[in-house]
Amino acid sequence: MRSALVIARRELAGYVSTPMGWIVAATILLLDGLLFYALALGPAAGPRLSAEVLSRFFWTTSGLVPIAAVTLSVRLLTEERQLDTLVLLSTAPVRDREIVLGKFLAALAFLALLTLLTVYMPLLVLVNGKISVGQVGVGYLGLLLLGGAVLAIGLFASCLTRHTLLAVALGAAITAGMFLLYPLGTVIDPPLGGVLRALSLHGEHFFGFQTGAMHLRDVVYYLSVIYFFLLVSTKVLEAKRWE
Amino acid sequence: MGVSRQAPGWLTWVLAGGLALVFLGERILSGASTARLVASSAGSLLVLASAAWRVASWQRARAEGPPEAARVEAQLALAHAGCVLALALYFLSTDAGMSLLRLDFADEAARGRYRTALQVLWATVAAVSLLPALVAGLAHGARSGADAGGLLEAERVGEAFNAGLVIALAGTLLFVVGFVAARRDRSLDLGYFRTSSPGTATTALARSLHDPLQVLLFFPDASPVKGEVEDYFQALARSGVRLRVEEHDRLADPDVSRRFDVRDDGTVVLMSADRKGRVVLPVEMEQARGRLRTLDRDVQTQLLRLVRTKRVAYMTVGHGELNDTVSEADLAQKGLGGVDAMRSLLGLLNYEVMNLSLTTGLGRDVPTDAAVVLVLGPRRSFLPEELAVLDRYLARGGSLLLALQPRSDFRLGPLERRLGVRFDGVPLADDQQFVRRRGDRTDRGLLVTDRFSSHVAVKTASLAGSDAAALFPDPGRLEAADSATVHPVFLVHTLPSSFLDLNGNYEADGPREKRGTYNLAAAVQPDSARALVYADAEMFTDAVLSSSRINASLAADGVRWLGREEALSGTVASEEDVPIQHTQAQDVGWFYSTILGAPALVLVFGLVGVRRRRRSGRQA
Numbered sequence: 001m002r003s004a005l006v007i008a009r010r011e012l013a014g015y016v017s018t019p020m021g022w023i024v025a026a027t028i029l030l031l032d033g034l035l036f037y038a039l040a041l042g043p044a045a046g047p048r049l050s051a052e053v054l055s056r057f058f059w060t061t062s063g064l065v066p067i068a069a070v071t072l073s074v075r076l077l078t079e080e081r082q083l084d085t086l087v088l089l090s091t092a093p094v095r096d097r098e099i100v101l102g103k104f105l106a107a108l109a110f111l112a113l114l115t116l117l118t119v120y121m122p123l124l125v126l127v128n129g130k131i132s133v134g135q136v137g138v139g140y141l142g143l144l145l146l147g148g149a150v151l152a153i154g155l156f157a158s159c160l161t162r163h164t165l166l167a168v169a170l171g172a173a174i175t176a177g178m179f180l181l182y183p184l185g186t187v188i189d190p191p192l193g194g195v196l197r198a199l200s201l202h203g204e205h206f207f208g209f210q211t212g213a214m215h216l217r218d219v220v221y222y223l224s225v226i227y228f229f230l231l232v233s234t235k236v237l238e239a240k241r242w243e
Numbered sequence: 244m245g246v247s248r249q250a251p252g253w254l255t256w257v258l259a260g261g262l263a264l265v266f267l268g269e270r271i272l273s274g275a276s277t278a279r280l281v282a283s284s285a286g287s288l289l290v291l292a293s294a295a296w297r298v299a300s301w302q303r304a305r306a307e308g309p310p311e312a313a314r315v316e317a318q319l320a321l322a323h324a325g326c327v328l329a330l331a332l333y334f335l336s337t338d339a340g341m342s343l344l345r346l347d348f349a350d351e352a353a354r355g356r357y358r359t360a361l362q363v364l365w366a367t368v369a370a371v372s373l374l375p376a377l378v379a380g381l382a383h384g385a386r387s388g389a390d391a392g393g394l395l396e397a398e399r400v401g402e403a404f405n406a407g408l409v410i411a412l413a414g415t416l417l418f419v420v421g422f423v424a425a426r427r428d429r430s431l432d433l434g435y436f437r438t439s440s441p442g443t444a445t446t447a448l449a450r451s452l453h454d455p456l457q458v459l460l461f462f463p464d465a466s467p468v469k470g471e472v473e474d475y476f477q478a479l480a481r482s483g484v485r486l487r488v489e490e491h492d493r494l495a496d497p498d499v500s501r502r503f504d505v506r507d508d509g510t511v512v513l514m515s516a517d518r519k520g521r522v523v524l525p526v527e528m529e530q531a532r533g534r535l536r537t538l539d540r541d542v543q544t545q546l547l548r549l550v551r552t553k554r555v556a557y558m559t560v561g562h563g564e565l566n567d568t569v570s571e572a573d574l575a576q577k578g579l580g581g582v583d584a585m586r587s588l589l590g591l592l593n594y595e596v597m598n599l600s601l602t603t604g605l606g607r608d609v610p611t612d613a614a615v616v617l618v619l620g621p622r623r624s625f626l627p628e629e630l631a632v633l634d635r636y637l638a639r640g641g642s643l644l645l646a647l648q649p650r651s652d653f654r655l656g657p658l659e660r661r662l663g664v665r666f667d668g669v670p671l672a673d674d675q676q677f678v679r680r681r682g683d684r685t686d687r688g689l690l691v692t693d694r695f696s697s698h699v700a701v702k703t704a705s706l707a708g709s710d711a712a713a714l715f716p717d718p719g720r721l722e723a724a725d726s727a728t729v730h731p732v733f734l735v736h737t738l739p740s741s742f743l744d745l746n747g748n749y750e751a752d753g754p755r756e757k758r759g760t761y762n763l764a765a766a767v768q769p770d771s772a773r774a775l776v777y778a779d780a781e782m783f784t785d786a787v788l789s790s791s792r793i794n795a796s797l798a799a800d801g802v803r804w805l806g807r808e809e810a811l812s813g814t815v816a817s818e819e820d821v822p823i824q825h826t827q828a829q830d831v832g833w834f835y836s837t838i839l840g841a842p843a844l845v846l847v848f849g850l851v852g853v854r855r856r857r858r859s860g861r862q863a
Contacts, residue, residue, distance in 0.1 A: 017856055022849025026842040033837040041823065041833065049820040051435060120841055124833065130820050134433025191362075192270065198421065212434035220424035224417040231413050235406040239382070242399050 003094040007102025008109070011076070015110040025114045028068050035060040036121050050129020055210045057121055058139040062206055065143050066150040066175050069111055073154025074167040076103040077237075081162035096237040100230055104148075104155055111147045115140065135212030142209025145222035149201060150175050152229035159236040175201065201225070250300035250316065254293050255380030258326055261289030262373065265330065290330055294323035311397030318404045319379060325372025329365045336361035371411040378407030435820070436532050438471040439539040441479040443813030444799075448546045449484040451811065452515045456486040456549075459512040461493045461505045466526040471535050472511060475542070513545050520545030536818040540591065543815055547593035554614035554806065556589050557599035558582075562653070563622030565646075565780055566598075570622070578680075579716070580785030582619060585798060588788070591815075592802055605629045609636040615805045616641065620648040620780025630656040637661055640771035642805035646780035649719040662767045663729040664776050665722045671737060671761055672744040674751060678714055687749040688717040692763065694736040700766045700775060700804035701734045702812045703796035713793040718779035720761040731765035731776070735797075764797075766804070775801050790822045 015021040040048070040056035048056070080086040089099055122136045150171075157171035182203025185196030197204055198221075205218045264286030272278040301316035308316075334340040336358050348354040382403035441449075449456055458476050462469035469490070476488050493500045493508050503512045509524040509531075522541045525531040534541070558566045565574065566582045574581055586596050594614065597603075604610050609632060616636065625633075634657045637643060645662075647653060649670040659665055671690060678689040691712040695705040704713060713735070720743075723731060742751040742758045751758060767774045781787065788795050800812045 016849075017853060019850055019853055022846055022853065025849065026846035029842040029845055030838065033839075033841060037834055037837050041837075048822060050823050051820050053823050117841070117845055121837060124837070125823065128821075129823055130435050130818065132433060132435040135435060138431075138433050198425065208430070213430050213432045215428055215430045217421070217425040217428045221421055224421055228410075228414060228417055232410055235410060239403060239406060242402075 001098070001101075004098040004102040004105065007094070007099060008105040011103055011106030012109050015072075015106070021110065024068065024071060025117060028064055028114055029117055032061055032064050032118050033121070035064070041121075041124070050125050050131050051135070051211070053125050053129065054122055054131050054135060054139065057125070058143065058206075058210045061115070061118060061143055062146055062202065062210075065111070065115060065147040066179075066201075068114060069107070069147045069150035070154045070168060070171045070175060072107045072111060073104075073151045074158045074171050075164060076107060076155055077158040078162055078164045078167045082164070090241060096241075097230075097234045100155065100159075100233045100237060104151060104226075104230060107151050107155070108144075108148050111151060112144055115143050115147060132212065138212045138214045139209055141214065142206055142218070145209075145219065145226075146201065146206060149222050149225040149229075152226045152233070153178070156229045156233045156236070159233045159240070179203075250297060250319070252380065254296060254300075255319070255376050257289055258293040258297075258323055259373065259377060261286045261293060262326060262330075262369070264289065265333075269333075287330060290323075290326055294320075294327045297323040309394075309397075311394050315379070315397050315400045315404075318401065319376060322372045322376035322379070322404075325368055326376070329369035329372060332361055332365035332368060336365065367415050370415055371408060374411040374414075375404045375407035378410075379404035432529075435818075436536070437818040438475055438535040439537060439816040439818045441475065441482060442539045442543070442816035444811055444815050445539055445543040445546060445813075446479065446482045446484060447811045447813050448543060448550060449479060449486070451550060452485075452546075454516040456484060456546075457512075457514040458486055458488045459499070459503060459514070460488065460490050461500065461503075461508060461510040461512070462490070463492060463508055463526060466508070467528045468509065468524055468526055468531045468535070471531075472524065472538070475538055479542075511542075513542070513549060515549045518549045520548045539816040544591050544593070547591075551593065554594050555610070555612045556594040556596050556615045556617060556802075557604070557609065557613045558596060558617045558619065559600070559605060559621070560598045561600045561605075562625060563620075563651075565619040565784060570620075574784060577781075578786060579781055580789075582783060582785065584785040584788035584795075585617075585619070585783050588795065588798055589802065592799065592806070592808075594802070594806075601626075601629065605632055608632055609641060613641065615644065615802065617644045617646075619644075619646045619783055620651070621653045622648065622651045624652045624654050625656070627656065630658060634658060634661055637769060637772040637774060642772065642807075643774040644777075644801060644805060645774065646777040646783055647719060648780045649717060649778075659724050660728075661769055662731065662765075662774050662776060663724050663769070664731045664765050664767060665724045666776070666778060667720045667722060669719060670744050670747065671718050671720060671741050672749045672751075673738065673741040674749065675740040676738050684749045688744075690715045690718060690737055690741060692735060692737050694738065694760070696732065696734045698732055698734050698766055699809040699812060700801050701764070701797060702809075703800050703814055704735075704793050707793060707796070711793050712791075713797055714782060714787050714791050715763055715779045716781040716784075716787065718763055718782075720763065721765050721776060721778045722762065729767055729769045731767045733762040733765050734775075735762070735764040737761045737763060773805050773807070775805060792817075792821070 036057050039060050040053045077086065080089060090096075119136075119140075122131070122139070125131055126133075126136070153174050154167075154171040157174065158167045160170060161167050178199065178201035180200075181196045182200035185193045185198075185200060185203075187193070188196060205221050208215045208218055264282050266286075268279045268282030268284075268286060272282055297316070297320045301313065301320040304313040304316040335344065341354075341357075346357070348357065379400050382400045460469060460472060462472070473488065473490075476486065480486050480488075491499050491505075493505055493510070500506075503510075503519070505512065505521075507523055509526040511522040511524065513520045513522070522538075522545055524534050524538075558564070560567050563569055566585075571581060589596050599605050599609065599613075599616060606628060609616055613636070616633070618633075633643065637658075638661070645655075645658075647666050647668075649668040651668065655662070655664070655666060670688060672687045673690050674687050676691055677687050678691055679686050680689060691714055693712045695701045695713075697705050704711065715735075715737075718737075720737075721731075721733065737760055739760050740758060741761060742756050743761075744750075745756050746752075750756075763778050765776045767776065777783075782794050783798055788798060796814065799815070800809075803809055803812050
């Protein structure tokens, strides 16, 4: 675990000590602000109850967090391969799962920082409306779990190839596919439709977080997705040692 | 010799193809019996053939090949056999399979349980068999051309097989965990919730009771709602109201329940002297949340029944008023709704609302039981006889609420002299302070103002503070009539940035369209009568009353003043959610802070930090 934390610290420093990390953060904030203003708060959105405005904020942000997560995660291992530093990492006295965990934790920490920077938007609603701090907290927990799940998917994609673009395409395709399971599940007959909806990354697993209701099933789902893709990433990394 | 010699690499793909064909037949072609039979049979045959080939290959490798190759073939054969087993389990879960086994179930539930168990089982077996086979097949295929040495290659394929198995088992386990979590779900709702506290209007009302207030709570002991209701009444008692709270269990105290005719748990009986009122709440917190947010409103309604009997409020009809059916389409098009909210408010204040038309009194005389008459936004003029009836009603001490609308044919006639107020139908606009709703220039007609006098008819609004504004959609203006013998008190004024929009283009163009503070409401007391005149009627529509608490307070305080109940004026506490609305100026501020301010701040902060770190690194 200590090795994982050392790797995480090194990776996190890489994010905050380069202009790119801050440019990504500012871009995400700008887009989130635009969406928040256009779809939730601004005159075009019409007069809405404060809880509804907050729910829309989390809904729009839940579209941006996966984009940021894919962008952040795909470079984690592809970059190591491109710079030929993965060999150094692989020959170091660390296990593959520690490499994967360390990189994941670093990306998750930066994503959390990036997500929490948007907190001024719910606070604007809190000033004029009737929402609770708990509702805001649950919404952010949902965003972090969703972001963590997409980070794990992106990390898996970055394990598969040394080309960043291909990794982005793969990560985005898996994420989009898992997002689309929900609308697909609504048109397919049960029991398969129900299974697809239950596997969907967004949809019914995120609705509760939007409204301040935290469900055990949703938390378990996101943690399962994170664990599963980190496990697969570790296995892929182990298999790559044979190359 | 490499392991690839034992069986072709594509055999695993034949297995996967066979299973896909079965899926196609059973799920997608299930409606077409022939196609289903062909696809499912072909798929099953492929699975069986590939499994047989793999087993034969394993036997051959065991007899002839190196032991490491035999081990890999054994693993693959096991995976293929697993897929055959999954198919068999699937078959046993179908109607055909069940009839083959001659299974007889006690009921449909038992049949369903059997089917579900087998469905979970075959899916699990298929996953833990197919995935390792595919992963091993991929690893196998990747080196099929190279003869990397038997032992190393077998190790590699074996490890890939194990990795696939671990992933499949983990996936299956997580699936089961997810299923159990969904079935035994627990939730924590942290959405906004607070029981309303007693508002000043309720407190004033309770204090005005001659006899002490008795509150009887009929809740089960375990109900968490009881505590919330108790807290509310304790807060009311702390504000100087003489009250006594009694707790009863409806089932344990059947005599008391019968005496107060209580049939449901969650009943709150309010009693003063011989009058009774009741509020019935759900006993479970989940269902009671919404009602507890507006408990003060419910209690106030019941207290009003204890204070006095129901009164009658008449709304005039037949002149295109807001409450007239002919106005419905127009109001709906404007997105304003009707006047249901106003009717509810009157009901809350213990008024019964009735129509007053030419046939029901407006042609002869206002009925004697009229506590108040409301004229809400007439678009057509009243007959001289109708105006004379209203004039006579005021002369004998009646109460009248007149809400007028620009661009209408209505004229005050003799009422102008009686009330001392003249209505100017030129609409007002404001290009600086207005509410954004439609996103175009017409929004400038949605005036907001926080300029209220200290008159009791606008008491709550005047005490609400500078950030509390009322909305006046497309108002006209009021002036003192020239030949008036009574002097109106102007209650509400526009902000100084408003102007007369003579040409209706929502622009302040020309000296005639001058900016200034204009009167929007007036209170008049000619002799013993009372009248309120508003230069806007749409401020009493559903869309406005439900979104602006200040507008609602103007309506409530106005009706209380007209009904000589101004002592009961005050706020109704509510924890109901409120719409987020802001003026154009606030919009601009919010826009720049959310769109540009925050991202720019983060960027500058980040880049300065990076630069500093680099500089200190160079110096070091």
